[in-house]
Amino acid sequence: MKETQNKLxxxxxxxxxxxxxxxxxxxxxxxxxxxxxxxxxxxxTRGIATFTQNHVSVWGxxxxxxxxxxxxxxxxxxxxxxxxxxxxSFSVTVLAALVATPFALGMAIFMSEIAGSKGTKFxxxxxxxxxxxPSVVYGFIGLSVVVPIIRKVFGxxxxxxxxxxxxxxxxxxxxxxxxxVDSLKAVPMSYRQASLALGANRWQTIYKVILxxxxxxxxxxxxxxxxxxxxxxxxxxxxxxxxxxMPHGLVSPASTLTSKLTTEVGNTVMGTxxxxxxxxxxxxxxxxxxxxxxxxxxIARKGSIKK
Amino acid sequence: MNPKRVNNIATGVIFALxxxxxxxxxxxxxxxxxxGVPNISWKFLTTSAQAFSSGGxxxxxxxxxxxxxxxxxxxxxxxxxxxxxxLAEYAPDNWVTNLIRTTxxxxxxxxxxxxxxxxxxxLVIQLQLSFSILSGAIALTFFNLPLLTRSIEESxxxxxxLQKEAGKSLGLSDWKTITKILLPVALPGILTGVILSAGxxxxxxxxxxxxxxxxxxxxxxxxxxxxxxxxxxxPMRPAETLAVHIWKVNTESVTPDAHLIxxxxxxxxIIVILIFNLGARxxxxxxxxxxxxxx
Numbered sequence: 026m027k028e029t030q031n032k033l034x035x036x037x038x039x040x041x042x043x044x045x046x047x048x049x050x051x052x053x054x055x056x057x058x059x060x061x062x063x064x065x066x067x068x069x070t071r072g073i074a075t076f077t078q079n080h081v082s083v084w085g086x087x088x089x090x091x092x093x094x095x096x097x098x099x100x101x102x103x104x105x106x107x108x109x110x111x112x113x114s115f116s117v118t119v120l121a122a123l124v125a126t127p128f129a130l131g132m133a134i135f136m137s138e139i140a141g142s143k144g145t146k147f148x149x150x151x152x153x154x155x156x157x158x159p160s161v162v163y164g165f166i167g168l169s170v171v172v173p174i175i176r177k178v179f180g181x182x183x184x185x186x187x188x189x190x191x192x193x194x195x196x197x198x199x200x201x202x203x204x205x206v207d208s209l210k211a212v213p214m215s216y217r218q219a220s221l222a223l224g225a226n227r228w229q230t231i232y233k234v235i236l237x238x239x240x241x242x243x244x245x246x247x248x249x250x251x252x253x254x255x256x257x258x259x260x261x262x263x264x265x266x267x268x269x270x271m272p273h274g275l276v277s278p279a280s281t282l283t284s285k286l287t288t289e290v291g292n293t294v295m296g297t298x299x300x301x302x303x304x305x306x307x308x309x310x311x312x313x314x315x316x317x318x319x320x321x322x323x324i325a326r327k328g329s330i331k332k
Numbered sequence: 333m334n335p336k337r338v339n340n341i342a343t344g345v346i347f348a349l350x351x352x353x354x355x356x357x358x359x360x361x362x363x364x365x366x367x368g369v370p371n372i373s374w375k376f377l378t379t380s381a382q383a384f385s386s387g388g389x390x391x392x393x394x395x396x397x398x399x400x401x402x403x404x405x406x407x408x409x410x411x412x413x414x415x416x417x418x419l420a421e422y423a424p425d426n427w428v429t430n431l432i433r434t435t436x437x438x439x440x441x442x443x444x445x446x447x448x449x450x451x452x453x454x455l456v457i458q459l460q461l462s463f464s465i466l467s468g469a470i471a472l473t474f475f476n477l478p479l480l481t482r483s484i485e486e487s488x489x490x491x492x493x494l495q496k497e498a499g500k501s502l503g504l505s506d507w508k509t510i511t512k513i514l515l516p517v518a519l520p521g522i523l524t525g526v527i528l529s530a531g532x533x534x535x536x537x538x539x540x541x542x543x544x545x546x547x548x549x550x551x552x553x554x555x556x557x558x559x560x561x562x563x564x565x566x567p568m569r570p571a572e573t574l575a576v577h578i579w580k581v582n583t584e585s586v587t588p589d590a591h592l593i594x595x596x597x598x599x600x601x602i603i604v605i606l607i608f609n610l611g612a613r614x615x616x617x618x619x620x621x622x623x624x625x626x627x
Contacts, residue, residue: 046506053410057436058432060474064439068450157532166364228342232342256443263582290542307445315438
């Protein structure tokens with residue numbers, strides 16, 4: 026009697042397993058969230074130390090043109106002007122996205138509208154391969170092919186924004202392409218049929234109907250590409266020249282936020298101003314990455330295709 | 333211009349753009365393989381690197397890359413699996429889930445150099461793991477988790493809901509349904525995701541420079557005691573990987589044959605990643621056919 030009662034009132038093995046499995050899953054997702062919070066917290070506290078401990082003004086940091094955290098300027102203040110790096114980072118990002126977008130759009134239109142399944146079958150691996158090539162290999166090719174060509178054509182060292190742009194263009198191309206293909210494929214088939222039934226030819230349909238319907242998605246694709254370009258470190262570092270100067274042209278050596286970080290963090294002592302200033306650069310990177318995310322979310326909310 | 337002409341011109345432009353992209357890819361792969369493959373020899377793969385003289389190999393870097401990859405997958409797969417199952421099966425459709433998804437998106441869009449710097453700050457300095465394989469593996473886990481989680485979630489979501497309902501109607505618990513029905517069906521997709529992420533991890537360098545370090549101390553490949561500092565299995569030794577090696581010989585080192593080493597190493601890197609990509613494709617298709625009995 027007692028045994029039966031126990032059996033009926035206690036949880037079965039399956040239920041206990043269920044609880045265990047469920048809690049493992051909750052634990053895993055909790056771990057990831059804790060990780061993100063940790064990253065945000067650590068980088069932020071380190072990044073703002075320049076402003077709270079070393080009393081550098083935020084405005085001066087963002088607009089100063091001289092970067093020499095070890096020394097002081099004529100007023101006795103430390104020289105930590107990050108503007109050259111910020112400008113360079115934005116230039117390579119925007120230029121790379123500008124160059125890559127037409128190519129990516131062409132690829133995407135070709136894959137979703139013109140080529141049948143055969144063309145897509147051939148191009149899909151091409152895109153995946155481009156994604157798979159590691160960034161140091163892009164950097165190495167940039168260093169041994171792109172930089173010498175620029176040196177020959179434009180003179181100078183060959184290092185600079187132009188070389189960075191070319192390398193980043195190839196790197197963001199697959200990102201923008203594959204996301205654009207997705208958004209073109211999400212345009213309902215009935216739109217195409219309606220347009221063709223009205224007598225529009227293929228290009229008219231693509232230009233007047235499909236591209237417009239897919240515009241928010243295409244914009245998202247470009248922004249994701251820009252986010253990738255902005256955060257790319259090693260490939261850019263290898264071809265940009267690493268001189269912390271205001272860029273004077275496309276072929277003068279410069280330095281991006283990421284390239285400065287990769288070359289300098291190991292050479293500074295934790296807790297000193299030169300080190301804190303670098304963490305502030307990392308904080309800018311982090312904030313920009315969050316900003317790109319926010320823009321994507323905003324576009325997604327505004328412009329999702331209504332069916 | 334009449335619309336017909338515009339249509340032809342536009343089509344021509346699109347074909348030209350596609351042609352250029354394909355040409356770029358062919359050039360990239362061709363350049364790496366033609367320059368690199370002739371320099372790959374058994375000696376190159378089995379001798380250790382030289383800092384100041386030419387003729388160095390990549391034995392230690394290659395092993396470090398593979399070892400780091402295995403450790404990273406061991407660390408990241410269980411967590412990503414749990415998180416993926418949560419998102420696909422347990423997550424209710426409300427603002428909390430939305431927030432969780434946003435968090436994962438943020439993590440996946442963080443530049444890898446930021447992840448690496450966080451690893452440096454948290455693992456190397458705070459937890460005093462120093463520059464080591466373990467720090468590197470954990471940093472790569474951070475970097476790998478969001479993508480792996482998403483691919484696992486997608487493969488689970490693509491399982492037909494009929495399968496789940498069938499499990500439930502047989503009186504199985506949620507957990508039994510997930511582990512005995514959903515996971516086996518989703519296995520090909522999950523495996524493909526894991527292999528593709530392995531390719532990414534194998535080529536990653538920015539997150540490793542300040543976590544796994546930039547030096548490859550001599551190790552003894554006969555010493556299987558992983559607590560011994562000279563053992564090749566010791567997770568607490570600094571370990572320069574192949575990708576970091578390519579970066580290093582091109583930027584900071586004074587090795588005279590840097591170009592040769594980096595082209596050969598790039599070729600090795602690309603070949604391994606190609607094998608991963610093709611393997612993922614083949615294995616995914618093969619398993620799918622085998623398990624669903626389709627042709």
